[in-house]
Amino acid sequence: AQKITQTQPGMFVQEKEAVTLDCTYDTSDQSYGLFWYKQPSSGEMIFLIYQGSYDEQNATEGRYSLNFQKARKSANLVISASQLGDSAMYFCAMRVRYRNTGNQFYFGTGTSLTVIP
Amino acid sequence: DVKVTQSSRYLVKRTGEKVFLECVQDMDHENMFWYRQDPGLGLRLIYFSYDVKMKEKGDIPEGYSVSREKKERFSLILESASTNQTSMYLCASRGAGFDGRRKLTSTDTQYFGPGTRLTVL
Numbered sequence: 001a002q003k004i005t006q007t008q009p010g011m012f013v014q015e016k017e018a019v020t021l022d023c024t025y026d027t028s029d030q031s032y033g034l035f036w037y038k039q040p041s042s043g044e045m046i047f048l049i050y051q052g053s054y055d056e057q058n059a060t061e062g063r064y065s066l067n068f069q070k071a072r073k074s075a076n077l078v079i080s081a082s083q084l085g086d087s088a089m090y091f092c093a094m095r096v097r098y099r100n101t102g103n104q105f106y107f108g109t110g111t112s113l114t115v116i117p
Numbered sequence: 118d119v120k121v122t123q124s125s126r127y128l129v130k131r132t133g134e135k136v137f138l139e140c141v142q143d144m145d146h147e148n149m150f151w152y153r154q155d156p157g158l159g160l161r162l163i164y165f166s167y168d169v170k171m172k173e174k175g176d177i178p179e180g181y182s183v184s185r186e187k188k189e190r191f192s193l194i195l196e197s198a199s200t201n202q203t204s205m206y207l208c209a210s211r212g213a214g215f216d217g218r219r220k221l222t223s224t225d226t227q228y229f230g231p232g233t234r235l236t237v238l
Contacts (some may be wrong), residue, residue, distance in 0.1 A: 006159075035226065045207060045229035091159060093227075104175075105150070105227060107160035 003027075004094050006108035013082045020067070020110045021077040023092030033095040034075040036066065039089040039110070048090075051075060081113050082115045089113075120144070121230035123208050129236045138233050140208030148211045149191035150227065151175075151187040153181040153185065160207065166191055198237045206233045 003026040013019035027033065036048045051059045051066045059066040067076040079086055092108040124139035140149065148167050152160040152175075162175030166185040180202060195202055195214040209227040218220075 009157075037229075043205065043232040043234070045209070045232075047226050047228065050226060093160075104165070105162065107152075109157060109159035 003072060004106050004108040006092055006111050008111045009109070010112045010114070012114050013079075013086075015084060016081055018078060018080045019082055019113065021079070021090050021092075021113065022073045022078065025073050025075060025085045025092075025094045025106075026093065027073075027096055029096050031097060034066065034110055035066070035093040035095065035105075036064070036075075037091045037093060038086075038088045039091065045091070049077070079113075084115050084117060086112060087115045100101055121208060121210055121228050122205075123230040123233050125233050126231060129235050129238065130195075130198050131238050132199060134195075134198050134237075136198050136235065136237075138193040138195075138206055138235070139207075140191045140193070140210075140230055141189055142191075142210040143189065144210065144228075145188065146210040146228075147188070149185065149211040150211075151181075151191065151193045152207045152209065152233075153177070153202075154207055155204050163193065165238070196230075198235075200237050202235065204235060204238045206235055 005024045007022055011025045018096045030054045034051045038046045038048050049059050049064045049066050051068045058068050065078045067078055088110050089110045091110045094106045095106055121142045121220045130136050150165040151163045154160050155219045161177050163177055163181050164175050164183040169185055169188050172183050182194045194227055208230040
């Protein structure tokens, strides 16, 4: 069974500090992709960052980086220099490819991040 | 930029009504998805489609059906709405062509619509 686990329902961080949001995954497939999405209070899901299972280097996109530890099956999101606009729900997701039906995505339950001024 | 639109941001229906949620994408994507989002449960996949007229059940298809008559449009149908279908519904699309060794391109990422908050009374 495929599974994504986010163990932190809520997190607080001081403005300008860094914060790590945890994500672990469970799959027996060798080829998969890991994603992080941000969902502000307005409701839309915003893609942040992607890591492929074969990528040896950790993905980075501006202030976002993905700490990918394949042996531990973890894909933590690190946000550096937090800003007030970072307050939102954050979802970790995994994409697995099935031979007959293509890709399927699995989402975690989310972490609510609040940035404190 | 990819654009995914949903027909309504807010919808209120009565129990037993037939409900149509429409999703349209403008990037010629093959794959489209319908999720519902509930507090504490994250996103759960209802149905997805990997081509016109093709559909596959997700994790929670009961009480829902879908229609994909044209590539750009993926409709979610609640045949007889019930109060436990009150939720936020999110549509997403992505392009085909996956290679796990390749760097991220737009074909690897799902792009979401703004969501429809459905209330069933």
